[in-house]
Amino acid sequence: MKLVLATSNKGKVKEIQALCKDYEVIPYSELIDEFEIVEDANTFKDNALIKARAVYEALGDKNAIVMADDSGISVDILDGAPGIYSARYGGENANDKDNMNKLMGDIKAKGVESSPAHYTAAIALVSNNFEKSVHGWMYGRALSKARGDGGFGYDPMFIPDGYDKTLGELDDAIKKELSHRSKALSLARIILKTLQ
Incomplete structure (x- = not known):
């Protein structure tokens, strides 16, 4: 079964391909030109659905299954910040490092070295005859200093509960087990199996 990903983020594509080895996983940018998708919803779930619907429509393939x-x-x-604004927390043209540096600075500005935090992943699946969404979470602490250079995004500043290393320091196999995205993907795979 072919799964089209509504992302061109190389880190996400690599992670999803590794976690969905039993499917042919293709970023939509390999099938059609990339286009801007306005994510203007207030929740992770609704933004994932916006992306999946937009790519499904743009593909024009009734047999496609799009995952966002x-x-x-x-x-x-920080009262839940950056939340749904995580990808653009450092500003409009910010990269992963800019976003992480802003978040670490904001934590430090509160006069602390770390804070309880959690990751949320919402995954939406859209096809010709259904729309589904699932969630996964990972809890831990966000630091005011980065440690390690593995992973992507905010990984070097996040220590999962039960560990003393950041996601930037932990082995990929451990990360895969803990990841909010892996938890959501395991639920998404259950839905995909019902389609085969």
């Missing part, structure tokens, strides 16, 4: 992910980190001491 919307995810981010929410930090308690």
